[in-house]
Amino acid sequence: MATITLTINGEKRTVNVEPDTSLLWVLREHLGLTGTKYSCGKSYCGACTVHLDGLPIRSCTTPVSVAEKRAITTIEGLSTKGDHPLQKAWIEEQVAQCGYCQSGQIMQAAALLASNKKPSREEIINQMSGVLCRCGTYMRILKAIERAAKEI
């Protein structure tokens, strides 16, 4: 066991876990930040996407020790009032169905818009194709990202 200090959404949090524990289990089960979701555990689906120093990573296969001393952003910290342009666009376009993948979708999209303010349709599709949605909301995810891109 190791004592590990993390910076999550601007706050310092300390956990006592094995260093190889996944960041996902630490966020969800040790710290109660359950907006980030477990789905495949192997980086195939993107439901667990969070930002590490602004870059999208799959927290399910990221050992917590890797995240030490770096800035972690989860869906809970993407905006102060749930009003990131993507979150607003997600509501405008009524994207979510079961909703389970949507934290990962939004975090992946936020990383895209942070690096590319006016992505083409093709660039959006390339960036988003690693995040799976079983309900089939992709058409609306695409529209919502295009809408948010106009507002940024």
Place this chain on the structure above:
Amino acid sequence: MKNSKSPDTTVSRRKFLSAAGGITFAITTYAILPQWAFENPELEPNPEDKGRQISAWVHIRPDGRINIYNPAAEMGQGSMTALPVIFAEEMDADWSLVHIEYSPIEPKIYGPGVWGGRMMTVGSRAVSGYYDSLRQAGAQARYVLMDNVAKKWNVPITELSTEPSMVIHRASKRKISYGEIASFATLPEKLPAIPADQLKDPKNFRLIGNQKITRFDIPAKVNGSAKYAIDVRLPGMVYGVISRSPVNGAKPSLLNATEIRKITGVIEVVTLDHGIGVVADTLEKALKAKAALRIEWSKGAKAATHSSEQAYAEYTALVNDDSRKGRSLESKGDPANAIKMATKVYTAMYKNDYLYHAQMEPLNAVVSLAADGTSAEVWCGTQAPDSAKGAAARVLGLDESKVTLYPHYLGGGFGRRSSPDYVEEAAALAKAVRKPVKLIWTREDDMQYGQFRPICLQHLQAGVDQAGNITSWKYIISGTGDNLLASGAEMPFYTLPDLLIELRAVDHGIRTKHWRAVGHGPNKYAIEAFIDEIAQDQQKDPYQYRRHLMRNHPRALKVLDTVAEMAGWGKKLPQGRAMGIAFAERSGSPGAGVCEISLDRETGKIKVHHIWAAVDGGVIVQPDNARAQTEGSLLMGLSSVFHESITIKNGEVQQSNFHDYPILRMADIPETLEVKFIDSQEAPSGLGEAGLPFIGPAVANAFLALTGQALRHMPFTPERVLATVGAK
């Protein structure tokens, strides 16, 4: 959702019955509680009043806020909003004041009054099943409010009318808000059943059919606050995982129990009939202990003799051997003779592999058994809360009344979550450790111990007359999963005088289950692809050919004509493109689709460029959500059409995660997807699955038009496509 957070914020039945500072209506559909629960919180509906359905609850606060209780599971289909919309419409509630909460799990009160009154959210039936009873209940709530005002103001109730959340007396120019009424209202001893002609005229609907009404659940689903059962955390909670039999029916013997118990953090090792459970103080420790389990599985399970690739040969023999009578699903006329007399007879077989639900939230449940063992609580996402509650009670040896179930959002259901198996398991672990246990299935557990849409083979034979029209039809289905294969085999909108539909099922000992649209997926694929193959041979346009088959069914013709017009059926397409059309009815909703495809002949990859769909769902309660459901069912359908296949070898599932069971990614979406609903005043029918059955055959039919070759084995993987076109 208030009651999805934790037990102490959950509104219990008793608590809201006696809620202070407002009134709660218990509404009966047909009549009449002998005494209102409101007046005596302890009173249950009179058990002798059989046939009475109490259908909905609403609570109004003096400040005007209205709580409506939603009895259906919310798994993404949106009915937690749609059902309260129906109620609020007839109640004439101001929608901006409405808050939605889950109803308690009391099927006698909150069951829909159809399909045995069970609280099951399945088969796209929530809106259609609750539509009449919730309109009635809403109208009764409005009546109660007006009746109270009539008495207070001493005016005849007939002089009163309502505007949203307001009762009006025009003669005296007075009005009073529902919230104000709530502060003095009493509930009548008897409620009238509101006659159908006193319900709102659909043309006066403000909420039903309103494009602007958004889903209640979406804001919480974009900021991470929406609670699924997997998100539940309780004081003192421990974690359970289970290693389940790789071959269904095999029994475990644990070879290293002592060693496992010594692993730090392990609290208990539990032997179940179908696996070994490990409970530990953290999830990661539970998973490590699971990986260390050495289990010997018993031999001789029935499933061990089953391999899916070989099964098709067995089915082929079965469908071709008419001495092996199966179960007749429909029979009319004399199809055997009619086929003999036909000008030409066509025969084809279609295959459908096993499919996995792949709901994004793996199965899980939290169960807590009270320290004294006399009561328990269950947190889960389920499509069938009453059976989940009953299952937990059985495992724990408790009466159902001693089990409280807190419904949570479902991270996808698609039929998988109407099975309570995961709740039973969590209950077994909780019973063993007497602590709150969160059971999590890994993705690998979820896939390898899945309950699959059954593998099946469809054998079709049709005779045509001199004009080339189909007059006789013999349809034999074989596969596992029995009745799951029957749905969608019938063709209620096609006129075929001589017809036989028969199911010859085999039990392989494999777990099978309803999967979005159930048998409609494979059956409509076979039926609609076969029709196009015949039309092509007869050199007939497949759209017109179907029009003739559905000539006696205007509703079906309307959706087909609508989608043909949307797609510009018959227009000249770019080189290398072709369109396909198909029709299906699911959950009472006729629907038709057209898609436009191209084919990469090098890779065997089919690209879908455009999809058009027209669906008749009767009155559309929530148009934007209905559109979302249709988009979703079309895309989930496409996923199954191109990518999905579970194979089983000697009883063992060969796939384990999304790398070898790929599902649709954004890269696969069409350039456009257009959905239209037929303008209708018929009662609503189901829309959660309606798009799924026709997209597969629409793709197959476009492929036939493009290449002249028929795709007869779903999914249409590149390998199968290349084999079909004979390239490489």
